[in-house]
Amino acid sequence: MQGNPTLLNEIYTELYITESESGEINNEHEVRQIETQSRRAATEDTAIKCNDIFRPLPGQHKPIRTVLTKGVAGIGKTVSVQKFILDWAEGKENQDIQLIFPLPFRELNLMKGKKLSLSSLLHIFFPETKKMKISCDKYKVLFIFDGLDECRLFLDFKSKVKLCKISESASVDVLLMNLIVRNLLPSALIWITSRPAAVDLIPSKCVHRVTEVRGFNEPQKVEYFRKRISDQSLANRIISHLKSSRSLYIMCHIPVFCWISATVLEKMLSQAESGKIPKTLTQMYTHFLIIQTNIKHEKDYEKKVKDEDMILRLGKLAFQQLVKGNLIFYDEDLRECGIDVTEASVYSGLCTQIFREEFGLYQGKVFCFVHLSLQEHLAALYVYLSFTINNINIFDQTKQGLLSKIFNQKKYNSLSDLHQRAVNEALQSKNGHLDLFLRFFLGLSVESNQTLLRKLLTQTGSCFYNKMETVQYIKQKIRKNHSSEESINLFHCLNELGDDLLMQEIQYYLKSGKIRETKLSSSHLEGPLYTITEYVGDHWTSTLEDAERLEDDLAFVNHDDHLGI
Known part of the structure; x- marks a missing residue:
């Protein structure tokens, strides 16, 4: 349907997945989370392979029946699900599982308002099951509910409606709730994926393991572009350009952003294309929109x-x-x-x-x-x-x-x-x-x-x-604002506007002591403060005194590329 598909095994790059302590809700915007995650030391978390999410780690003894995997949009949750299923189907991994039923929420939403039994629901999605009697006594079954954040069903875990037989009918949301709380098929494995802001829809007592897809780490970013771009010389130029712009390179933790960047830069850096290479998010996305519109014209769709x-x-x-x-x-x-x-x-x-x-x-x-x-x-x-x-x-x-x-x-x-x-x-x-x-x-x-x-x-x-009116207004907000995360986004805004005095504003912010006034958690130290100092030379600055040393860095700032220091 989408043209020339690429086989998953040809392009798949291993993702960095960790085991999290809990399924706590994170209300920060996802871009803020990406910037924080990109700083987090790998040694702080327990890395886990996608195919091992139902296997206990050394020292863990309780069986893992329900896994909740969280991650920001486009980070690779659905692709991880697809790779898990593909490896199982090809006989490579998890061969103790006999049946896997992938039921994305975006498709379950279409069943809203219908009254069905679990068996009839499976018959609709998987007609082959009509001749089977699904039972956990006979089969080891895995249900995969992908995209909890996209759910438009009302999951009421306080409901007293209890279903114990797969032949009993109820609304789809009641069916799901009874599966998750283990009234239905209690020994079945369940895998739920979600963006962070929706994880609290599932009670923590129903979840045995929480994992987080963190996207690409530094080596995986490079590996992706080398796989995606067949011309290795061009791939190297693209990697070098992205590394020169920290705000773009940070975003490359998201596989989808890597794909967008590769689409744009492969065309822009080729000999056939000329023009200013994008250095900001707005430039990158506007180029991408133009490219995709041109693809429409090349395909000669009826206008x-x-x-x-x-x-x-x-x-x-x-x-x-x-x-x-x-x-x-x-x-x-x-x-x-x-x-x-x-x-x-x-x-x-x-x-x-x-x-x-x-x-x-x-x-x-x-x-x-x-x-x-x-x-x-x-x-x-x-x-x-x-x-x-x-x-x-x-x-x-x-x-x-x-x-x-x-x-x-x-x-x-x-x-x-x-x-x-x-x-x-x-x-x-x-x-x-x-x-x-x-x-x-x-x-x-x-x-x-x-x-x-x-x-x-x-x-x-x-x-x-009047550009200066906007710039001055943002700077006023930075100086009045006590939230380091919000200030970071405002600095990004100044960069998008091409503010010639951006470096001086960052230096003023560091010297103002506002960082010191704020009670900093480890995530603050790994995220916003480091992001600010990256603008002025990729230095780690954790004290006000250290900020004094940044003055020399301003001497070699290229104002045409604020982030490419």
């Missing part, structure tokens, strides 16, 4: 929808669902944004790798962006273009409805005013879900990115914009 209309509609969907916290969309979500469901293939064809239509085992339609960051980029582009082309302020557009609860009704006369409002909203978010959106939104106002957009759109609009 029923103009590129501008498509991008605005997808952007509207991206923004509305970002506010709601959704990564998976259904027919009704598309219709709300003016997307004709019957022509959805046009949209998925136009942005093949950005917005994909998936047909699951149940053959129902679900839609998603390949990664949360792509959704955030399109959402930012939608807000930006709505203001510059149509003079519509999306923040104020709906007086009754979703956005009115988040954004007030103030009118804005300039893009600078809109930037300030967006900064405030991002800072007020408890889990930072607008952080990356803010980076993209601010970055799109830079002239170089506007030039890029003109390759994609016939009109990008124009409006009054």
Whole structure:
């Protein structure tokens, strides 16, 4: 369905997976978690191979029946599931298991409202089971529930509805709950994957092991690009470029971001392509959008929808669902944004790798962006273009409805005013879900990115914009703000804006003593503080006195590449 598929075994790169202490909820935005995880010493955690997640480690004696695997969007949870199943099917691993039933939540959602028994549910997804009598006495069974964060079923673990026979009927959410609490098939193995913010949906008493997919460590990043790019000389150039930009290289812990970077840089660094090589997230994602749109034109899809209309509609969907916290969309979500469901293939064809239509085992339609960051980029582009082309302020557009609860009704006369409002909203978010959106939104106002957009759109609009107003406003927020995590994102925003005095602002922040005033946990020391000091030479700075030594580093800053020191 997607063109020329690549066999998993040809491209698969081992992921760094660790055993976690518990399934505690983490409300930080996922990009913050990635930046923190990229600093965490490998020796602090117990590494575990994907195929060993049901095997006790040395010194562990209790059998492991339910495993909860957490990890940020695009980090490799689903691919880990696929590799586990593939190795089992090929007879390489876990041969004591007779039956594996993968039941992704995005497909189970399509069964919402239906009353079924567990056996009839399995018959729908796996018709071959109609001739079998599923019993844990006869078979060792594994159920895999992938994507708990995408679940739109109501999992009520306080429910008193108890099912003990697989022939008893109930709603799908009740079936799942009884499986997880072990009323149904008590000896079956269960594997649940989830983004961190949703792990608390499963009571900790029901989970025997929590693992975390941490993505690629440093050697695995390099290995990925060497496998992905057949021309090893080009692969080396791509790796060198990414290493020169710390904010991009940090993101390479996410396999999906490695793929985006490889797609863009393979084209940009080839002899046939010229232009400024992307050094910021906004540049990278805008290039990616252009490349995917060009792929649509090369495939000569019937042009029923103009590129501008498509991008605005997808952007509207991206923004509305970002506010709601959704990564998976259904027919009704598309219709709300003016997307004709019957022509959805046009949209998925136009942005093949950005917005994909998936047909699951149940053959129902679900839609998603390949990664949360792509959704955030399109959402930012939608807000930006709505203001510059149509003079519509999306923040104020709906007086009754979703956005009115988040954004007030103030009118804005300039893009600078809109930037300030967006900064405030991002800072007020408890889990930072607008952080990356803010980076993209601010970055799109830079002239170089506007030039890029003109390759994609016939009109990008124009409006009054004073960059220094936005820069000074962000710096005021940094100086008033006591949260080191929030300050980090604001520094990233200054970098997206190309602030010439960024290094001086970082030095001021370090000398101000705010780091010292904040009670720092180990994750703070490994994450935000280290991120700041990387901007000024990859030095480890843990005290105010050490910050004095950073002054010399400023002498050789190349202002055209703030991160490539």
